[in-house]
Amino acid sequence: MPDKTFNALIDGREHDPFRILGVHADGEGWRLSVYRPHASAVSVETAAGWQPLSRHGHTDVFQLRSSAALPAPHRLKVVEEGVERVFHDTYAFPPGDASHDLYLFNQGVNTQVYHLLGALAQTRGAVAGVCFRVWAPNAERVSVVGDFNRWDGRTHPMCSLGASGVWELFIPDLPVGSLYKFEIRNRYTKAVMVKADPYARAFE
Known part of the structure; x- marks a missing residue:
């Protein structure tokens, strides 16, 4: 996914965040993208347990590519300023x-x-x-x-x-x-x- 797509989101110009965020098909599996400006870590709950997302470059976009079974709707575990919270992904x-x-x-x-x-x-x-x-x-x-x-x-x-x-x-x-x-x-x-x-x- 080109960085300019993320730039529209990060710069506050995106009119359809669902085309970028949430779960999208990716080959034989899926790709999850989460944007949390204050997060230090993000994980998603799968059938195999909590899987960590990786930060995309120097942005606050976190991503995971996987083929593990994913509950629908899925839940996120987000750490912000040392506080861990678990909640459903808005963009699900x-x-x-x-x-x-x-x-x-x-x-x-x-x-x-x-x-x-x-x-x-x-x-x-x-x-x-x-x-x-x-x-x-x-x-x-x-x-x-x-x-x-x-x-x-x-x-x-x-x-x-x-x-x-x-x-x-x-x-x-x-x-x-x-x-x-x-x-x-x-x-x-x-x-x-x-x-x-x-x-x-x-x-x-």
């Missing part, structure tokens, strides 16, 4: 199908926008978490930021849902009610702003 959960709601939204006739946008408690498979969606049609990149990622927009970049102008990311294992905002990079001015969610269920 691609955007869900909200095409009907997005169509109504773009037609201006969606009367239940609060069911589409904001922070929505969801369970995908057997994994509970929060699905974030925000309308940001002029954005080059949007991220979810909060206490859970040190308010660092590099950690949880969202996925653009095409011409709808809506961005989505499901963060597994995140408690409902966690403090968050959206970090938005304007595609025209390149300015980066942190904004509160206009569809938030509660405010601090």
Whole structure:
């Protein structure tokens, strides 16, 4: 994978992190890519136990190529500033199908926008978490930021849902009610702003 692809992610310009991060077919096996700017070590849980990922050059991208059986969805073990945490990989959960709601939204006739946008408690498979969606049609990149990622927009970049102008990311294992905002990079001015969610269920 060319470094320029990672550069878009690292520089905060990536509109579809799922094409880079998570698990992808690689020959007869698979390749896992994880981007954790504050991590010193990353491992993934496989049928053979925890396997360490290798840092890609001098970046904060960690990768593993393997053919070992991998649970779906898989879990990561991440060490950040000496603290070890285990959680499901965010990029094992691609955007869900909200095409009907997005169509109504773009037609201006969606009367239940609060069911589409904001922070929505969801369970995908057997994994509970929060699905974030925000309308940001002029954005080059949007991220979810909060206490859970040190308010660092590099950690949880969202996925653009095409011409709808809506961005989505499901963060597994995140408690409902966690403090968050959206970090938005304007595609025209390149300015980066942190904004509160206009569809938030509660405010601090």
